[in-house]
Amino acid sequence: MFYRLSGVHHTRYASARQLWPLPADRWQVAAVFVLAVAAPLYMSDLYLSSYMLPWLVWSTATLALTLLMGVAGQLHFGFGAVMAIGAYTSIHLTQAGVPFELALLVAGLLAALIGCLFGAAALRVKGLYLVMATLAMQFLVDWVIVNVKAISGGAVATLQAPAVEFLWIPVDTLVARYYVALLWAVIVTLLMLNIKRTSFGRALVAVRDKDFAAAVIGVNIFKYKLLAFFTSSFLGGVTGAILAFCFYRAVTPQQFSFDISIQLVAMVLVGGLGSTIGAFLGAGFVLLAPIVLLNIVAPMVEAGWLPVSASLMAHIPLMIYGAMIIGFLLFEPLGLAKIYDNARKYFLVWPFRHTQS
Amino acid sequence: MRHSIRSMVGSGLAGAAILAAGLAGGVAHAQDKAPIKAATLLDFTRVYTFLTDEYSQGQQDYIKLLNMEGGIDGHPVELIVRDQGSQPQQGIALYNQARQEGAIFFDFLSTPVANAVMPRANEDHLPMMTFAHGRADAIDGQRFPFVFPSAAIYRSQAALLLQYMDEHGGLKDKKIAFVHIDSPFGREPLALLEAMAKTKGFTLKAFPYAVPGTEQSAAWTDVRRFRPDNVIIWGAGPGQAVSIRGAISNGISPKSIYSVIWLSETDMRSFQGDAVVGVKRFTAVNTGADSAILKRISEKVIDAGKGTGDAKVVGSTYYNIGVASMAIMAQAAKQALDTQGAPLTGDKLKAGFEMIKDFDAEGLMPPLTITDKDHQGGGWGRVSEWDGDKWVPLNDWGHAYQDVVWQLVRDDAEKAAKEAKK
Numbered sequence: 001m002f003y004r005l006s007g008v009h010h011t012r013y014a015s016a017r018q019l020w021p022l023p024a025d026r027w028q029v030a031a032v033f034v035l036a037v038a039a040p041l042y043m044s045d046l047y048l049s050s051y052m053l054p055w056l057v058w059s060t061a062t063l064a065l066t067l068l069m070g071v072a073g074q075l076h077f078g079f080g081a082v083m084a085i086g087a088y089t090s091i092h093l094t095q096a097g098v099p100f101e102l103a104l105l106v107a108g109l110l111a112a113l114i115g116c117l118f119g120a121a122a123l124r125v126k127g128l129y130l131v132m133a134t135l136a137m138q139f140l141v142d143w144v145i146v147n148v149k150a151i152s153g154g155a156v157a158t159l160q161a162p163a164v165e166f167l168w169i170p171v172d173t174l175v176a177r178y179y180v181a182l183l184w185a186v187i188v189t190l191l192m193l194n195i196k197r198t199s200f201g202r203a204l205v206a207v208r209d210k211d212f213a214a215a216v217i218g219v220n221i222f223k224y225k226l227l228a229f230f231t232s233s234f235l236g237g238v239t240g241a242i243l244a245f246c247f248y249r250a251v252t253p254q255q256f257s258f259d260i261s262i263q264l265v266a267m268v269l270v271g272g273l274g275s276t277i278g279a280f281l282g283a284g285f286v287l288l289a290p291i292v293l294l295n296i297v298a299p300m301v302e303a304g305w306l307p308v309s310a311s312l313m314a315h316i317p318l319m320i321y322g323a324m325i326i327g328f329l330l331f332e333p334l335g336l337a338k339i340y341d342n343a344r345k346y347f348l349v350w351p352f353r354h355t356q357s
Numbered sequence: 358m359r360h361s362i363r364s365m366v367g368s369g370l371a372g373a374a375i376l377a378a379g380l381a382g383g384v385a386h387a388q389d390k391a392p393i394k395a396a397t398l399l400d401f402t403r404v405y406t407f408l409t410d411e412y413s414q415g416q417q418d419y420i421k422l423l424n425m426e427g428g429i430d431g432h433p434v435e436l437i438v439r440d441q442g443s444q445p446q447q448g449i450a451l452y453n454q455a456r457q458e459g460a461i462f463f464d465f466l467s468t469p470v471a472n473a474v475m476p477r478a479n480e481d482h483l484p485m486m487t488f489a490h491g492r493a494d495a496i497d498g499q500r501f502p503f504v505f506p507s508a509a510i511y512r513s514q515a516a517l518l519l520q521y522m523d524e525h526g527g528l529k530d531k532k533i534a535f536v537h538i539d540s541p542f543g544r545e546p547l548a549l550l551e552a553m554a555k556t557k558g559f560t561l562k563a564f565p566y567a568v569p570g571t572e573q574s575a576a577w578t579d580v581r582r583f584r585p586d587n588v589i590i591w592g593a594g595p596g597q598a599v600s601i602r603g604a605i606s607n608g609i610s611p612k613s614i615y616s617v618i619w620l621s622e623t624d625m626r627s628f629q630g631d632a633v634v635g636v637k638r639f640t641a642v643n644t645g646a647d648s649a650i651l652k653r654i655s656e657k658v659i660d661a662g663k664g665t666g667d668a669k670v671v672g673s674t675y676y677n678i679g680v681a682s683m684a685i686m687a688q689a690a691k692q693a694l695d696t697q698g699a700p701l702t703g704d705k706l707k708a709g710f711e712m713i714k715d716f717d718a719e720g721l722m723p724p725l726t727i728t729d730k731d732h733q734g735g736g737w738g739r740v741s742e743w744d745g746d747k748w749v750p751l752n753d754w755g756h757a758y759q760d761v762v763w764q765l766v767r768d769d770a771e772k773a774a775k776e777a778k779k
Contacts, residue, residue, distance in 0.1 A: 046457045050450035146541065158472045158492065248445065250476055253541070254469035255445050291450055294439060309666055310417065311410045314401030314440030 002347045019193055036182060040175045051288060053178050055280075057243045058287050060185045062267040062279040063192050064235035069265070070274025071201060072228035073208025074122050075131050078138030079264045082233045083240025084256030085111040085141060088151055090241035091159050091251055100164035100171070100245070104238050111237020112230045114141070119229025123222060126211075138261050146253050161249045177246040184242050188235055192276045204228055263287075270328060272335025281336035289324065293317035393429060393690055393701055395420075395462040395683075396437040396455035398470070404443040405467055407594035408619065408675040410666065412466060413438060415679025417665040419650070419687075421658050429687055430694045432701070441465065445473035456481060461703045462686055466490065468542060478503045483703040484689075484710060488682045489514075489618055489641055493545060494769040496733035498711070503703070505710050505732050507685050507725065511617065512762050513736035514639040515546035515589065518615045519553055520757035521637070521740045522587055528557040534580045536573075536600060537591035539565035546591065546617075548765050553758065570596020577603035586613065593619040598627050601636060611635040615740075621674045625743050633743060637751070640741040642681040642722045644748045646672030649719035650680060674748065677721065684718040685710075685725065723754035736762060 121133035271282020448470030537543035693709025723737030
């Protein structure tokens with residue numbers, strides 16, 4: 001009923017193979033897209049700048065990481081460092097007068113290059129050992145940024161993002177910054193949706209499922225593992241630059257610390273490995289749940305319903321948040337994306353109960 | 358799929374309702390008499406936990422006292438206390454939210470969050486306090502008009518410790534070990550120490566240890582080989598006790614250990630007996646509960662059963678720093694109201710801060726004088742010594758080598774100007 005299947009006949013391969021073959025899905029995507037584009041019209045500055053914008057940027061970063069972890073199956077616990085490389089590169093380049101668009105590209109390329117260097121470890125090691133190699137990347141990059149004054153600008157320095165233009169439009173207002181982030185999110189989302197349908201994506205999936213089996217059927221695992229790191233790090237680097245210019249408007253080493261890498265991994269896992277919508281849901285959950293919970297608990301404390309100290313009040317949202325993560329993982333180990341998928345499948349045949357999976 | 362549609366829709370709706378309630382949670386509460394809203398968005402849960410509880414308790418108790426005594430010219434002060442977990446993105450979100458609720462003063466007590474909010478606060482014309490932490494060049498009121506460290510920054514603290522050593526035994530041809538946490542905070546005084554080593558003729562050697570500082574044995578073995586005359590330890594939280602243990606087990610007398618401001622009673626009481634008697638520390642705010650404000654807090658707030666937390670904490674180092682931070686804010690707000698009238702805005706409060714002259718919070722701290730150029734307030738402090746039970750001041754309030762401190766700030770400003778031109 002909600003997803004009317006009757007009368008949907010695909011008479012061409014092109015229409016059967018499109019991203020969303022069902023009209024209902026297309027409507028939903030269109031509605032979400034319109035809502036996102038019109039967000040500055042109906043959202044206050046507070047919501048746009050502190051919830052919507054960071055959510056978009058973190059979702060994009062999660063997409064980049066889920067390409068590597070979910071699609072290609074290579075664990076990466078140093079993605080914060082990849083984003084840091086992008087952020088610092090872009091800021092230094094724009095300070096030197098390079099146009100923003102070009103700086104973004106170079107930021108992505110440099111992140112991809114360094115990401116590949118550490119990703120090369122993936123050629124030899126897998127699983128937990130790869131986690132260690134990427135962790136090493138996180139700490140090495142952190143150390144270099146903090147200790148090389150030419151990069152960080154000194155021990156406690158904050159580098160301000162200079163005023164830039166994107167395609168001849170100055171990125172100086174919140175709305176402009178929001179649209180830049182949205183544009184990049186849309187590009188990466190479309191890329192992610194399509195990449196799984198290409199030979200490249202299928203090769204990555206083959207490598208993920210069993211790398212030597214993939215080699216047997218003719219997939220060059222040397223090439224595809226490195227390509228996975230390259231692509232993902234490129235996207236991560238550009239996202240880091242977007243984060244620096246559109247959200248923080250400044251960079252310090254702490255903005256890309258180890259904690260951030262772990263948070264990104266949490267976003268990928270809570271959302272669902274390799275899922276596009278999962279990246280958005282996971283980022284939204286990990287990023288916004290603590291703040292939302294704090295906003296529920298704090299007024300209750302202030303109204304006197306909960307007689308606790310400020311310190312305990314600060315910890316209650318984290319306790320609930322932790323319990324929620326455990327709850328989600330127990331209820332649906334495949335992440336929020338799977339919960340969405342279950343709901344969708346249910347409504348696909350509603351009011352009947354016969355679903356395929 | 359065996360879930361019924363009712364449960365699915367139901368849980369979905371409940372989720373949406375909770376989300377909506379959460380996002381709307383920040384709406385202002387109506388108050389009777391134009392309150393002044395101050396936001397203390399602190400880190401209760403992640404990195405700065407070792408001091409935040411006591412610090413926030415001091416702030417809240419002082420504000421309670423202030424409101425009991427009639428507020429600021431009749432305006433009550435309303436504190437917005439939230440946890441930002443030292444995460445910049447959460448700090449920015451809470452900052453925006455508090456700003457929407459009408460807060461005109463901000464305190465973060467977390468370097469990453471403070472640094473992330475600084476450009477925004479300057480843009481929004483909202484004063485923020487970075488009491489004895491944050492970036493050093495923020496004391497330059499011309500470059501950071503809305504940031505108020507309001508106390509001796511780390512470089513001034515190191516300068517004061519050096520001056521004390523100079524007055525007690527001299528610095529010439531001495532060997533000083535600087536054992537610090539390997540983070541921006543730990544490296545901060547290095548520039549000053551190096552400059553002073555040249556002019557005063559002592560040998561300086563830095564011994565960094567890795568974050569979070571719970572493991573320092575490698576650094577201390579090196580220190581032992583260096584055979585220093587004095588040791589300056591620069592860390593915070595649990596790492597400080599580890600530093601002192603490392604120093605003592607490597608044959609360094611507690612009398613020649615000097616510490617940054619972050620060394621509390623709790624850190625020192627973890628040692629048995631007289632092992633650490635004689636350790637010295639920079640002090641920006643008097644400890645103990647015998648100053649006028651603390652006495653009134655004890656009397657009207659604590660004894661009346663209205664205290665925010667454990668009464669044992671009252672008068673401890675971090676508690677008193679919390680009291681002092683709010684007392685400075687209240688003084689600034691009072692002067693702003695007296696000269697420019699209600700309602701108070703960020704710009705008026707900034708002007709109020711810059712009118713603070715010889716303010717010592719009734720004897721709680723050194724005389725603070727903030728001007729439009731100097732947001733540090735003179736860089737005052739003193740050296741205190743641990744006597745086995747409490748911190749005992751060794752000298753009078755003073756400041757040291759401020760010309761060097763400011764020269765470094767000017768260098769930073771020049772460098773920043775050059776970079777901006779590029």
